[in-house]
Amino acid sequence: MNYTEAKEKFISTWGALGTLWGINKAMAQIHALLWISPEPLSMEDIMEELHISRGNTSMNLRQLMDWGIVFKESKPGERKEYFASEKDVQELARQVAKERSRREIKPVIKVLREVSGIEGDGTKKTEELIKQTKALYELADNADTMMNKIVNQESNWITKTLMKLIK
Amino acid sequence: MNYTEAKEKFISTWGALGTLWGINKAMAQIHALLWISPEPLSMEDIMEELHISRGNTSMNLRQLMDWGIVFKESKPGERKEYFASEKDVQELARQVAKERSRREIKPVIKVLREVSGIEGDGTKKTEELIKQTKALYELADNADTMMNKIVNQESNWITKTLMKLIK
């Protein structure tokens, strides 16, 4: 496998994984491209490399910036803007975990708390609803707490500590 | 919030979360419905409750069974088949983690190993590709190993051990 084949395989695999996890393909592929690029890239560069339109590129770059894993860079003396990826894998993981927690997990936890907190009326179906949503609430809340602890440690705490524990 | 409101809120929230994580809404909602149902439900019950077609119900029940989190039950003396959810939250988490690892993470790890294993040619871009995909490979491989260890422990190892460690 040569450079070009490897690059294409990586970009398309990353795009496919994204899709499976609810992230759109273009967004994941732009990230993949920037992740392996030694230099920041312009919008033109990205459009050309991935064969996607200007609008698509712009919208997805904005999302990647909202996620905090891609940054705008301006080269001195140039009008054009360049885009660069966060390059540290631990920081990438932390950022993704943090954002998914904030946007997706926390709101669900809130609903689970509300739902599992309704008053029992003695019927079997109500008892089951309370019991089962409470269990889910506790799981989600523990997992989220854990994730946030991990995410707020220095970068490779997770690898160092957990691997020792588990191996 | 009364029983019906709580049930509907739970089902729709669970469906929305599924969507965000690449699981289709009907599948997530069927799971939610069975999760809180004190008794196994028939296909008719599910169709009626969620207002979805027979075909849709059948296909998504099959998928839930493939994931190992819903089971077919036949009541003695009845022709109809009934469906019941795995009820233990720890077992649910283990099963989901196990399947996502097998279907989605493992194949990506394989690609990352291949891609990061190409021979360097001294160019900057090739070095960067190798370095960055290797970092991702190591992260994914560690995370996956960890997940599988957790998943293969007795059910609440994760809660017991990790929470102690982290709190």
Added chain:
DNA sequence: TTAAACTTTCAGTAATTTTTGAAACTTTAA
């Protein structure tokens, strides 16, 4: 066997999500 009860499959349709491309907007250098 057969026919009733029930489930699965799948081609066509519907709904949703993504992408495009051109117009509107913004910034900067002269």
Added chain:
DNA sequence: TTAAAGTTTCAAAAATTACTGAAAGTTTAA
């Protein structure tokens, strides 16, 4: 200022994904 260089927005089109419903398939009881 102004116009060139660049970016963003968004309505419409394309692509993808999910859903329906009816036909085909399966199972069971008589």
